[in-house]
Amino acid sequence: MAGELRYAYYPGCVSQHMTRETNDSTRLVARKLGIGLYDMPRANCCGAGLLTDYDYRLYLALNARIFAEAEAMEMDIMTICSTCLMVMSTANRDLRRDPRLLEETNKVLAAAGLHYSGKVEVKQFLWVLAGDYGLERLGEHVTRPLGWLKVAPFYGCHSLRPSDALGFDDPEKPWSLEATIRALGAEPVEYRGKSKCCGFQVDLVAERTATRMTGVRLLEGKRNGADCFVTPCPFCHINLDNYQGLAEKAVDERIGMPVFHLSQLVGLAMGLSPRDLGLSRHLVSPEKVLK
Amino acid sequence: MEIKFSIRRHDPMDGENPGPYYREYIVDAEEGMTVLEALLKISEEEDPTLAFRRSCRSAICGSCAMTVNGFARLTCSLQVIPEYQKMGAMRIEPLSNHRTIKDLVVDMAPFWEKMEKVAPFLMPAGGSEGNPVSIEDQAGIDESQRCIMCGCCNAECNSLEIDERFIAPAASAKAWRFVGDVREGHRGKRLERLSEEHGIWDCVRCIHCTQYCPKDVKPLKQIESLRSAAMKEGVLDNPGARHVEAMADSVERFGRLDEAAMTFRTLGFLRSVGMIPLGLRLEKHGKMPHPYIFPQIMEIDEVRAVYDEIEKKYGLKPKKEG
Numbered sequence: 001m002a003g004e005l006r007y008a009y010y011p012g013c014v015s016q017h018m019t020r021e022t023n024d025s026t027r028l029v030a031r032k033l034g035i036g037l038y039d040m041p042r043a044n045c046c047g048a049g050l051l052t053d054y055d056y057r058l059y060l061a062l063n064a065r066i067f068a069e070a071e072a073m074e075m076d077i078m079t080i081c082s083t084c085l086m087v088m089s090t091a092n093r094d095l096r097r098d099p100r101l102l103e104e105t106n107k108v109l110a111a112a113g114l115h116y117s118g119k120v121e122v123k124q125f126l127w128v129l130a131g132d133y134g135l136e137r138l139g140e141h142v143t144r145p146l147g148w149l150k151v152a153p154f155y156g157c158h159s160l161r162p163s164d165a166l167g168f169d170d171p172e173k174p175w176s177l178e179a180t181i182r183a184l185g186a187e188p189v190e191y192r193g194k195s196k197c198c199g200f201q202v203d204l205v206a207e208r209t210a211t212r213m214t215g216v217r218l219l220e221g222k223r224n225g226a227d228c229f230v231t232p233c234p235f236c237h238i239n240l241d242n243y244q245g246l247a248e249k250a251v252d253e254r255i256g257m258p259v260f261h262l263s264q265l266v267g268l269a270m271g272l273s274p275r276d277l278g279l280s281r282h283l284v285s286p287e288k289v290l291k
Numbered sequence: 292m293e294i295k296f297s298i299r300r301h302d303p304m305d306g307e308n309p310g311p312y313y314r315e316y317i318v319d320a321e322e323g324m325t326v327l328e329a330l331l332k333i334s335e336e337e338d339p340t341l342a343f344r345r346s347c348r349s350a351i352c353g354s355c356a357m358t359v360n361g362f363a364r365l366t367c368s369l370q371v372i373p374e375y376q377k378m379g380a381m382r383i384e385p386l387s388n389h390r391t392i393k394d395l396v397v398d399m400a401p402f403w404e405k406m407e408k409v410a411p412f413l414m415p416a417g418g419s420e421g422n423p424v425s426i427e428d429q430a431g432i433d434e435s436q437r438c439i440m441c442g443c444c445n446a447e448c449n450s451l452e453i454d455e456r457f458i459a460p461a462a463s464a465k466a467w468r469f470v471g472d473v474r475e476g477h478r479g480k481r482l483e484r485l486s487e488e489h490g491i492w493d494c495v496r497c498i499h500c501t502q503y504c505p506k507d508v509k510p511l512k513q514i515e516s517l518r519s520a521a522m523k524e525g526v527l528d529n530p531g532a533r534h535v536e537a538m539a540d541s542v543e544r545f546g547r548l549d550e551a552a553m554t555f556r557t558l559g560f561l562r563s564v565g566m567i568p569l570g571l572r573l574e575k576h577g578k579m580p581h582p583y584i585f586p587q588i589m590e591i592d593e594v595r596a597v598y599d600e601i602e603k604k605y606g607l608k609p610k611k612e613g
Contacts, residue, residue, distance in 0.1 A: 013548035018580050041589045044546040049496050050538040053518040058601045062542070065597060086498070111600035112593035157449070157497040171502060172362055173378060192361065197449040197497035204557040205530045206493040209454045213495070216453065242573060281576050 005132055007078035007123070008070035009037035010088075012234065013045050015080055018242075019234040021278025022261035026080050026125060028276060029267045033141060035133060037078065042069050046087040048235075049201065060101070061108040063091035064116040068109065076121040078128055080263065082233035085124045086158035086166065092122055093165040124159060126232040126262055127168045130176035135183040143271040145185025148291055151265070152189045152221030152229045153177035156236040157197045171195065180262070181230065184269035189226040193217045198231075198239040208250065214239045215251030222257055227289045229259040237261055241282050258286035294320045294375050296329065298341065299384040301391050311391070313382075314338075318371070326366040326374065326383070327355050330395075343395035350505060353441035357395050358384040363443035365505040386446035388455075402442050405459055409466040409485070416476030428473045435468040435513050437506040444500035444510050456489040460500035460510030463491055467513035470520055482521040491517050492531025523606075533557050543598050546588030550580035 015023040030037050043066050045051075051059040066088065070077045079085050095102045096118045106115055123131075129138055153174075160171040169176045174195055178188040199213035218240060221229055231237055239247070241259040248255050260268075264277045268290070279286050296318055301311035316337060318329045327345055334341050346352040350368040357366050360378040363386055375381050389397035415422070444460035445451055451459045458466075466485055469475050485491045491514050500510040522532050537556040541549040555563050573579040588594070601607050 014550070016547075018550055018578055042593070044588055044594050045538075045542045045548045047538065047542065048548065050535045051542065052515050053535045054522065054539045055519060055601065055605075055607055056515070057605055058539075058598065058607060061597045061601060062594065065593060108597060108600045108604065112596040114593065157495075157499070161498040161502045163502065170377075172360065196452075196499075197495045199449075199453075199495055201496045202450070202493060204554060205534055206450075206454070206488075209450055209457070209493060209495070213449065213453045242578060243569075245572070246569070281578060283572060283576055283578070 004034060004036050005128065006036040006038060006075050007128070008040050008073045008075040008120075010040055010043055010066065010070075010077050010079040010084060012079055012081035012084040013048075014234045014238070019237055019261070019281075021281045022080055022234050022237065022263055025261060025267050025272075025277045026263040028272060029263050029270065032270060032272075033133065033138070035128065038073060038075060040066070040069050040073070040077075046084045046091075048083050049087055052087070052090075057105070057108070059087075060091050060095060060105050063088055064095060064105050064109055065112065065114055067092065067095075067120040068114045068116040070120045071116060076123060078123050078125060080125045080232070080261075081235065082124060082156050082158035083235050085122060086161075088122045089165040090162065092118075092120065123168070124232060126159065126176055126180065129262075129266070130180055131168060135179055138180070138266070139183045142184055142269045144269055146265070146269050147185045149186040149289060150189050150225050150227045151181045151186045151260075152191060152224070152226035153181060153194050154198070154217065154221070154229050154231040154236055154240065154259075155195045156231060156233045157195065159232055160195050177230070177232065177262075180266070184265060186265075186269075189221060189224050191220045191224045191226075193220045198233075198236040200235040200239045203239065203243070207246075210239065211243060211246040211250035214243055215247035215253070215255070218244065218247060218255045218257050219251060219253060222255060226257070228286060229257055230262055230265045231259065232262040234261070241284055244284050256284060258282065258284050258289050260286065292320050292372060292375075294318050294329075294371060294381055296333065297380070297382045298333075298395070299382075300341070300394055301385075302342075302393050303391070304393070320371040320375075322372060324371045326357075326359055326364070326369045326371055326381075329371050330366065330383070341395075342393040351439060353439035356386055356441040356443050356446065356505075358387055358446065363387065363446040363503050365441055365443065368505055386442055388446050388448060388451050389442065397442075399442060401455070402440070402445055402461065405445075405462040406440075406465060408458065409462045409469075410481070411462075411465050411469070413469055413472060413474060414477045415474050422474040424473055431516075432468050432471040434507065434509050435464045435471070438464055438468075438508045439506055441505065443503050443505060444508070447499035447503045449497040449499060450493055450495045454489060454493065457493050458485070458490050460494075460514065463494070463517060464508050464510040464513040466491075467516050470517060471513075478520070479524050479526070482517065482524050482526045485517055486521050486526045486529050486531065491521070492529060492534075530557050533559075543595060544587075546591045546594050554580070 011023045181188040199210035345355040355366045534557040
């Protein structure tokens with residue numbers, strides 16, 4: 001077996017604040033699994049796509065600043081947010097495939113005394129489990145298999161596309177989340193919306209689109225027999241859980257669907273307590289699906 | 292290799308059996324055969340009632356876009372065997388987000404109406420004597436000119452799926468083709484129209500348009516270009532632009548996203564008050580975003596230096612409105 005897995009840990013802004021239960025539970029689970037997560041105290045926000053709208057060059061430079069910190073740590077980045085994953089990976093793709101762009105960006109970074117040479121890889125927790133760590137090895141830590149649970153995997157859009165920047169899973173035939181659910185002893189539920197958008201990017205801009213989109217995704221999973229949802233993305237979690245009440249109004253139907261962060265579902269199967277995993281912080285109580 | 296095609300049949304004009312239903316056909320697929328060639332074979336040899344559009348068979352005309360195994364594809368440039376080997380099925384349906392006329396033929400009228408809305412023609416400023424266009428100028432709009440109007444992007448658009456009035460990716464990319472053209476004389480007016488409700492700021496950034504465009508138009512990138520251009524043009528009085536401004540300010544000040552300030556600045560005072568009931572529920576679960584409770588990141592001065600350098604080198608701040 002290879003040496004300890006070590007990552008420069010980038011939880012993202014939302015997971016340090018509104019959905020901090022996913023940050024806390026990821027740290028717990030990683031420690032039990034022996035995955036080394038090393039803090040990035042200087043890391044700035046990736047911009048969540050909004051800085052790309054504001055100014056492409058600023059977006060590239062600020063993301064390169066994040067990569068420069070990881071490069072100095074001599075580690076790849078692991079994030080627990082699909083949007084951070086997509087935003088950072090897209091910047092990294094652009095910088096690596098265009099040497100002139102990398103050079104121009106480095107000229108901007110030089111004003112802050114920094115440099116990025118293009119060596120960092122960006123991954124998310126799901127990929128680390130299903131890839132670097134391995135699901136078989138994860139299975140060895142499952143002490144409480146979730147055999148009674150039918151789980152709707154909700155990839156959301158940013159963990160699969162654009163595939164030329166991300167590259168780990170297949171956007172038309174994703175497998176990593178289903179395989180992880182199986183490794184935890186639970187049964188994945190199939191539905192078309194699993195790799196579509198939750199709507200969060202327009203929560204504040206086009207609320208009707210956002211809440212309806214969230215409702216449509218939840219209802220589809222529910223109709224296909226899901227007891228609960230699991231997502232690798234805190235933004236998806238905000239829409240699916242925090243805003244589920246608004247989504248119910250938008251689709252005019254009661255849903256009542258508990259939604260887990262990936263780290264929480266893994267933690268449950270490893271025997272961690274609902275309390276340690278921060279389940280009480282959810283707006284839709286997952287109590288009814290816990291045994 | 293014999294492959295089973297499952298094709299969605301639907302004929303609203305058929306009084307007895309309109310469908311929709313799925314009919315299966317077995318096609319003996321040769322190496323290199325495209326999905327369109329397989330459909331032509333079915334129509335010629337087995338079932339002439341199967342309706343679908345096609346013309347050039349060379350990925351130029353944009354007629355033969357359909358949903359293959361759940362995703363919008365140009366069937367003339369998709370080979371049967373690799374697709375079948377990857378997906379384990381061959382399910383053919385009409386484009387999503389469009390009304391079916393018959394079988395695999397959809398109504399493209401809404402697609403063209405959206406196109407017309409963005410005035411897809413150049414409107415140079417009056418009295419100009421012609422503008423030289425450099426290679427660099429041209430490069431900025433090259434991608435948007437590759438569009439063959441097949442409709443794959445709109446069929447995949449997650450926002451359009453929910454809101455049929457959304458301008459959607461195809462027309463947005465077309466809009467950038469003119470907004471980004473140095474000869475265009477009505478950039479500001481166009482950007483104002485595009486920033487209205489159901490316009491460019493309603494895109495949910497699902498990236499499906501860019502992923503499934505068969506000509507690499509990258510509609511999302513063109514939408515991002517339109518958003519940047521709108522803000523630099525001073526079109527700021529809308530929730531989308533306010534949202535981005537709040538983010539840019541938050542990152543410059545703290546190095547991080549400040550959720551509470553983002554909400555307040557995007558929605559304004561009155562609509563923020565409307566969020567109070569939800570806020571109380573969030574508070575109960577410890578989820579209410581409180582402003583400024585998190586510390587700044589370390590070395591925030593580096594972030595500010597990056598902002599300053601971009602401003603100095605390229606210009607960053609939007610022009611003031613009015």
